Amino acid sequence: MSMPESGASGYVNSDRAPYSERTTGGAPTTGEGDDRSVGEIVGEIASDLSNLVKQELDLAKTEAKNEARKAARGAGMFGGAALAANLALVFLSLCLLFLLDNWMHTAWAALIVAALWGITAAVLALRGRKEFQEFNPALETTQQTLKEDVQWAREQKNS
16 A cells, blocks of 8 residues: 655645544644543544555555456457457368369369368367366465465464
């Protein structure tokens, strides 16, 4: 989480009052004459922290939505490119068919082109199956680091 930055005048965010004056109702917190109890101070700190976390989460949501929109547009462009590539392959296949037709009967030329595409599909399917077999959705490294984080937090709590 990032802390709000203060400008050269010592003001934080758009409230236009120094942070010490905003949190104490306009009176600077010098420690002298401060008649707030420890509970009130802790309550204010908790409230400020809660607000900060909420603001950071809202910012993260907004950024995630914007990035998701960009990703969706990119995915749409990839989909269009895939369609165009598919059409290009169809027309290249027809071109090969008509080229082979110069030396043999059209049916044999079509059979050869179909066989080439069948071999290509088989090779791609076997490679895809191999990739799926190597796929591990367990995210073992992430699980391990999360367990370490929990252990660290417990140690900090107990010490």
